[in-house]
Amino acid sequence: MSVQTSLNIPALMNIATRLRIDSVRSTTEAGSGHPSTCCSAAEIVAALFFAEMRYDAGDPQNPDNDRFVLSKGHAAPILYAAWAEAGYLKRDDLLKLRRFESDLEGHPMPRLPFVDVGTGSLGQGLCAGVGIALNARRIGSDYRTYVLLGDGESAEGSVWEAADVAAFHKLDSLCGITDVNALGQSGPTHLQHDTDALAGRWRAFGWNALAVDGHDLSAIHGALEKARQTRGRPTMILAKTLKGKGVSVMEGKGGWHGKPLKKGEELDKALAELQSQMVPEDAPAQRPDAPKSARRPAAKTGTIGASAYKRGDSVATREAYGAAIARLAATDDRIVALDADVKNSTFSEKFEQQHPHRFYQNFIAEQAMIGAAMGLASRGAIPFPSTFAAFLTRAYDFIRMAAISNLNVKMAGSHAGVSIGEDGPSQMALEDLAMMRAEPNITVLYPCDAVSTEKLIERMAYHPGPAYMRTSRPKTPVIYGPEDDFTVGGLKVLRESKEDAATVVGGGITVFEALKAYDQLKAQGVSIRVIDLYSLQPIDAATLMRCARETRGRVITVEDHYPGGGIGDAVASAIASEGFTVQRLAVAEVPRSGTPDELVDHYGISARHIVAAVRRV
């Protein structure tokens, strides 16, 4: 609804009441869900959807639509009710809430076209909102991004990471609204109804902050208008509300979190109360204004081009990563990169140097970085967020939600394993493969040299869904050439003969330990098969099984990773169906500082240990 028209308050009041009625009815019908948190937000949602946002209600994915992220995802019923009110959903379908056959799940999921990112893990929506707002700049759209948060979730640190980053990027197209209903799940929130204290926090983080009565439609509308007119910084509206507003049995009362009304008298009384809140309308409710649509060239798939490396070069895969994303981005403007203040270690600085306007700094805030990548991906960008692999654990809940939402987030983690050396265990990723592989739809890649890195970056960018690439700190020799092809789900058999005594499967730096072991054993008259398992998920089970068969079931895995969930488990799981098992060499304890060579040897993953393992089998 445009700014110019006068506000039709009675119509909006009735919309808010209908949103409440729908939320109460659908949760009672489902027998579970969150009516109380919907009721506190009814005026906010009514004002946003029917007096503020510009969007095509028949085309929720229109690239110029204003975006709405329901960070307090448990209020899903009111989101569905709003889209029914807007005409996109059928009102009757709201009663299928939370059923297996319905897409109206307990928390919003992006299989619904009006949901950009799955929510329900609190504190993530504003991070995604930052990415969605950055995307508007990328595509040159003037769409605005609205995020509805709960006051309870504002305790999540990720919210303040997003606050800092949004202020740094001066994202004035981003507007948050906090539904300050003062009640968390298990008790009152820390600051309860002190919207001034909350506003003070946002101002201290560089935001425009406005405290309003969250049940006063004209106050909400006025704040949204001020937000729209504010330049150079995002706005947070702190809306004081009552949880369960409009339904006397739960209004402002504890003990009503996640609890539907009982069918029968309890529901009937609530519905009657809500019905009685309907007011006469002077004029019919206005429909949302359409977005200002712009024509844009169709997206073109990019290419990495000819390899930058030749066999025998010595290049760290992390460095090849940075160069590769920069080159790919030169041919596809959907490619963007995000950093958390380690761009000179991950080499994403190469991207920044060439594409500064598509490079987003998040400072040391990994959750904000992955969350922004989720938002960017949801709007058509192909984001490459990267940091030390160890610090991606910081964002695991975001990664989990990116997997649930199946977003095109292309993560990279550098400094994997004990081979980083002296910095010690806090900087070593030894569980990142396990963490990523645990999510069934995350592609997991682990190149050992620069050529495979650059080629896999191209594959990773255009393979649908979330993906992770593990890179290493030390320089490694380039062993592949322009003729080598790499695929998601592939592997390379590097040494093979009919006499192979065992199959040794490595990844990253252990590929070179396996090759050293090959040479040592060869000198002793023993040949082994050596596999570079550059794709852990999906995995080439057929070739692994063939190799297992051809080496009489003698399969040894070696990895710069803890034993659980890494290469050993991936291979074991892939070849189990033919009855093959795996002998694993992995880092079996928490390591300490030392030189890379010292640690690789001490923790049992060097060529010497591979030779011994082959001798044993």
Add this chain to the structure above:
Amino acid sequence: MSVQTSLNIPALMNIATRLRIDSVRSTTEAGSGHPSTCCSAAEIVAALFFAEMRYDAGDPQNPDNDRFVLSKGHAAPILYAAWAEAGYLKRDDLLKLRRFESDLEGHPMPRLPFVDVGTGSLGQGLCAGVGIALNARRIGSDYRTYVLLGDGESAEGSVWEAADVAAFHKLDSLCGITDVNALGQSGPTHLQHDTDALAGRWRAFGWNALAVDGHDLSAIHGALEKARQTRGRPTMILAKTLKGKGVSVMEGKGGWHGKPLKKGEELDKALAELQSQMVPEDAPAQRPDAPKSARRPAAKTGTIGASAYKRGDSVATREAYGAAIARLAATDDRIVALDADVKNSTFSEKFEQQHPHRFYQNFIAEQAMIGAAMGLASRGAIPFPSTFAAFLTRAYDFIRMAAISNLNVKMAGSHAGVSIGEDGPSQMALEDLAMMRAEPNITVLYPCDAVSTEKLIERMAYHPGPAYMRTSRPKTPVIYGPEDDFTVGGLKVLRESKEDAATVVGGGITVFEALKAYDQLKAQGVSIRVIDLYSLQPIDAATLMRCARETRGRVITVEDHYPGGGIGDAVASAIASEGFTVQRLAVAEVPRSGTPDELVDHYGISARHIVAAVRRV
């Protein structure tokens, strides 16, 4: 050093210079490390260790010592230098920094008795500091807790989670000092030297905030004194400093993060510069004041007592969890509990009701919760932090560091798997077992009934090191009795005969699916072995191998978890050495909302699927 004595500024200046010299020399000798970030903090560390903190330098673990947490863990060399200056370490040993044989690792690790929690993943120290300060209340000590942060790491959301929680708990014994050197790893920090803006953030979060010149010893000392006199809220000192202070080649300059000086001319010039900064001392440096030591009763190991349940009761393991920690705490006052606003779902509210003073609310801030638990554990408490298992992913980096530090943090995660039903995937933990098992020293327990839950709580509390218990949402029948014993690393064979056609291994709710499958197959004349794998890590490999042998290698695992890293991988890894493989039933895709029964069946982990799998093998 007590407040009363006048400050010996020249002696402190020389201490600061010596700390710089040691930091510069040790990092050059190591060939890696962070001299520049040590140099910015030299006056802060000198003032803390030699004019503020009360501690017994010969007994770093004295329970009444003031505590110091180096949140900016990459400044480890200056921490070691301070303990050498205090006389605890030998100065010569500083030159062994980062060597494999030395405990002076690249980042501080708690095998050093003056390190409470391992740091090096930024943004964690203040969370631990909250726990350490809460512990002072628990044991009735007046020790104070000091945390040294970097300005760069203040972008981490976890810092603001800690800020919120510390203010809520009115932790006036907690004092943070932010070394605002304005330079991150890869560039300037967001707010650079704007200590007023930083102070504004801390004030907005309810802290006493003081901005000072971080190279002015008397200003730092004055701020520490004000902090000590402030009641009812914690203090943050924002100390404006120069990175590399005192060494002209790097002072205030970019490009010097994590870079030692070169041996030879570069080092020699720096040392000469630093030596020239030594000043005449009027009087010898004072030694730290001793702590006020209190006598306390020796800790007693508690017991859960007689079981609260009888066979046939129907109780959710999450509910048994809450009851068990409350009962154990009644007999051991080291037991404390922490919540993140879900106490009515995890049932930790039972603990709060009985032991309100040992129950710490963190609101929706999982990182702060685990971080505080780390701090509490480091000072002798036995903390049980709990939330939905899905949301422990939020704190994975903290869990990783708790594992590296081998702290007694006893985590519990409820609402595991698709059996939670309608709330949908955002609330379902399907990767928690993988996440926890990936850390080699985390004990992982997964009881299926109330009796095993309560008995395992007792085991978990007193088993050294970090541990995780997975609990379920639905009620399950009590199948164990008072005679049943449960051990870390054990399992229960629930059905066993000589004719067993296959071994079925379940955990949690799938144990009951396996028992149903047993009944159905029995009716068809087929007997199977059924195992309750309540301890995944460590795991009873011997019994699993015996069962695999006795059922001709036919082993089926069934779990309410994704395939990677859970029960299937744990069992496969345990029995691989005898050549046995596993057939896995697990949730192989991202699930959606539905009823628990519907989902358990749809995703292939119900009795029906177990029967079919047995029929196949």
